Amino acid sequence: MTDTRVLVVEDEVAIRDMLVFNLGRAGYEVLPVGSGQEARVSIADHYPDVVLMDWMLPDVSGLELTRQLKRNPETREIPVIMLTARVGEDDRVAGLEGGADDYITKPFSSRELLARIKAVLRRGPLVEEEILTAEGLKLDAASHRVSVGESEIVLGPTEYRLLYFFMRHRDRVYSRAQLLDRIWGGAVYVEERTVDVHIRRLRKALTRYGYDKLVQTVRGVGYRFSSREA
Numbered sequence: 666m667t668d669t670r671v672l673v674v675e676d677e678v679a680i681r682d683m684l685v686f687n688l689g690r691a692g693y694e695v696l697p698v699g700s701g702q703e704a705r706v707s708i709a710d711h712y713p714d715v716v717l718m719d720w721m722l723p724d725v726s727g728l729e730l731t732r733q734l735k736r737n738p739e740t741r742e743i744p745v746i747m748l749t750a751r752v753g754e755d756d757r758v759a760g761l762e763g764g765a766d767d768y769i770t771k772p773f774s775s776r777e778l779l780a781r782i783k784a785v786l787r788r789g790p791l792v793e794e795e796i797l798t799a800e801g802l803k804l805d806a807a808s809h810r811v812s813v814g815e816s817e818i819v820l821g822p823t824e825y826r827l828l829y830f831f832m833r834h835r836d837r838v839y840s841r842a843q844l845l846d847r848i849w850g851g852a853v854y855v856e857e858r859t860v861d862v863h864i865r866r867l868r869k870a871l872t873r874y875g876y877d878k879l880v881q882t883v884r885g886v887g888y889r890f891s892s893r894e895a
């Protein structure tokens with residue numbers, strides 16, 4: 666078994682069921698949906714590891730939806746494999762230019778599909794070389810360093826993960842439960858209060874440079890990372 670979540674966006678029930686069956690048997694956690702709208706909801710709620718995207722959907726083209734996902738900093742790292750009955754070279758180019766990470770033409774074998782999924786997951790996220798900045802605060806994901814100018818800010822591993830998550834998801838409010846799910850991996854034995862403890866530590870580490878104000882408390886909801894005034 667793996668913890669890998671595969672979102673299947675396919676309106677044809679027979680194909681969707683076949684994908685659910687084969688992916689489930691291969692040990693994947695499968696999230697099946699039949700429209701672009703359902704796909705958006707599922708992505709926001711479950712943040713899948715990979716998306717299998719049918720080209721022709723009832724409400725939006727898979728190509729357009731892929732473009733939207735790749736434009737959004739929150740979802741652009743999720744690999745997308747386009748599924749299509751189209752075979753033309755132009756379509757292949759359009760699919761890849763639209764941001765799809767790979768492309769598979771129907772009909773395909775389960776074996777081929779599983780190999781493609783493994784391949785895009787192996788590539789890993791693009792974030793390895795990512796450098797995130799906010800108001801002069803710099804996070805270098807490749808070296809796991811956080812700095813301001815020449816000065817390094819030393820963070821514990823959880824504070825680093827929190828900051829990394831926040832810097833990649835700015836101006837958005839997360840509840841403690843959501844942060845637990847994203848940063849602690851939904852470990853059920855961790856109490857929500859734990860989040861507050863690590864937020865305090867993160868703020869403390871950032872205080873010297875005045876960056877603690879970036880980590881904002883949203884009363885009754887949770888936390889937000891923003892360079893705008895709270």
Ligand code: CA
Pocket residue numbers: 675676677719720721722
């Ligand atoms: Ca379709």
